[in-house]
Amino acid sequence: MSAPFTKMHGAGNDFVVFDGVTRPVVLTPEKIRRLADRHFGIGCDQVLVVERPTASGADFRYRIFNADGGEVEQCGNGARCFVCFVRDKRLTAKDEIAVETISGMIYPRLEPDGNVTVNMGVPRLDPAEVPFQAGMRENVYDLEVNGRKVSVTVLSMGNPHAVQVVPEVDNAPVNTQGPLIERHPRFPQRVNAGYMQVVDRGHIRLRVYERGAGETLACGSGACAAVVAGRQRGLLDDKVDVKLLGGTLRVSWAGEGQPVWMTGPAVTVFEGTIDLDRL
Incomplete structure (x- = not known):
């Protein structure tokens, strides 16, 4: 056909x-x-x-x-x-x-x-809705990856994300650690692994190892998840420019119970x- x-x-x-x-x-x-x-x-x-x-x-x-x-x-x-x-x-x-x-x-x-601006919906923060195996909801979870503890914020933007803060995104282990997080047994439907560098309260840099695709030049839901994670940790304001490998997205989130808005090309x-x- x-x-x-x-x-x-x-x-x-x-x-x-x-x-x-x-x-x-x-x-x-x-x-x-x-x-x-x-x-x-x-x-x-x-x-x-x-x-x-x-x-x-x-x-x-x-x-x-x-x-x-x-x-x-x-x-x-x-x-x-x-x-x-x-x-x-x-x-x-x-x-x-x-x-x-x-x-x-x-x-x-x-x-x-x-x-284009997209209302991406209200993020889901309860681990059961991600889904993620955890006893109770927390802002940061310790995840054992290849014998090491990794601190991640876990949420769903309609699809599951695990976001960690790194000092320098260029040196983050996206393509070595990312596949291990994607298929970690605590994520029964796998997960997108995000690596976020906080530049200041209104700017972050981000790389994402996407579930089923590997590292991509940009991940829109990953950008939204990173801003939610940063806000949950008290690191970011409500409007953030997210610089990805392929370009910059503008993400806004007023806080819990509110939808995430994303604008980009x-x-x-x-x-x-x-x-x-x-x-």
């Missing part, structure tokens, strides 16, 4: 996006892995599929598949690309849309300057057509 696609990125976190509204898109985990392969496929961190909604009040359904073929709950950079995609394809004329995800509704909004790189049956 020949299928049109759009290659997009949000601060370097890149996606292959399919329109599943006007035509069916059938993807198996094996096909997704081949699509995501940077040598034998198109190449991406995640594959995104736009579908008709099943939830009342939603404009679209948003499905996210990591490069390893697994479907996941949330992707903030993808959400920004999502609203630009449906506008560019004339699937909607709205500037703000209600989007159904596995973890609930999100509301990306196209700004006049071309950036969404860029179309190129469009094409691929025969999914030949993957």
